[in-house]
Amino acid sequence: MNPPAGWHPDPANPNLERYWDGQQWTSQTQPRGQLPPAPLAAPVVGKKKPKWPWAVLTVLVLFIIAVNSGEDTSSTSRTSKPSGAATTTSSAPTSERADEVLPGIGMPVRDGKLEFVVHSWDDATSTASITVTNIGDAPQYFATSNQYLIDNQGRKFEGEYDWRSELSSMDLNPGQSVSGDISFVLSGATAARMEFHDSMFSMGTEMSLR
Numbered sequence: 001m002n003p004p005a006g007w008h009p010d011p012a013n014p015n016l017e018r019y020w021d022g023q024q025w026t027s028q029t030q031p032r033g034q035l036p037p038a039p040l041a042a043p044v045v046g047k048k049k050p051k052w053p054w055a056v057l058t059v060l061v062l063f064i065i066a067v068n069s070g071e072d073t074s075s076t077s078r079t080s081k082p083s084g085a086a087t088t089t090s091s092a093p094t095s096e097r098a099d100e101v102l103p104g105i106g107m108p109v110r111d112g113k114l115e116f117v118v119h120s121w122d123d124a125t126s127t128a129s130i131t132v133t134n135i136g137d138a139p140q141y142f143a144t145s146n147q148y149l150i151d152n153q154g155r156k157f158e159g160e161y162d163w164r165s166e167l168s169s170m171d172l173n174p175g176q177s178v179s180g181d182i183s184f185v186l187s188g189a190t191a192a193r194m195e196f197h198d199s200m201f202s203m204g205t206e207m208s209l210r
Contacts, residue, residue: 102193102208111205112198113140114172119179121209126186128194128209131179134172143169144182146197150206151189159184 005022010029019028103109108117113136119129128149134140144159144167151157159182162168167180184191197204
């Protein structure tokens with residue numbers, strides 16, 4: 001068993017004492033009978049303060065500076081104009097765009113599986129004479145209530161149901177045609193065009209009555 005750490009007779013020189021650190025002899029010696037000096041205190045190593053708060057603060061400050069610098073630059077570019085640069089402003093057209101040219105009387109128009117031809121229009125009775133043809137590959141239902149007249153003010157009128165007309169409502173087989181009249185109650189309105197549909201869900205197609 002090793003002796004405890006401290007001053008002990010030097011095994012090599014009986015006139016000296018040598019310091020035993022508990023594991024081995026050290027190089028420290030002193031004359032025998034002298035009060036032992038205070039043992040050397042181990043250096044106190046203080047805890048290093050973490051550096052990351054400063055690093056985070058530095059990055060944050062640099063970020064704020066960069067953002068402010070970018071805003072100043074963009075603000076300057078928006079408000080300043082190069083010397084001699086011409087200012088271009090878009091001018092509104094001086095006249096309205098001309099109305100789209102629509103097919104007229106006697107010209108076929110199509111919507112979905114149906115083709116429509118208006119043969120004549122009578123202002124006195126507000127009646128159109130038309131032919132409807134199924135150009136699809138399956139039966140298609142035709143209904144007068146899905147056909148409209150539009151006046152010169154853009155108002156829309158639904159066709160009147162007439163059970164005596166062959167156009168009242170019927171299923172048309174592929175290639176089958178039917179002709180008849182559709183009348184409208186306009187109450188003094190001036191007819192401008194007609195809008196045809198192969199069903200109540202279709203986009204429709206238009207033709208001009210003028």
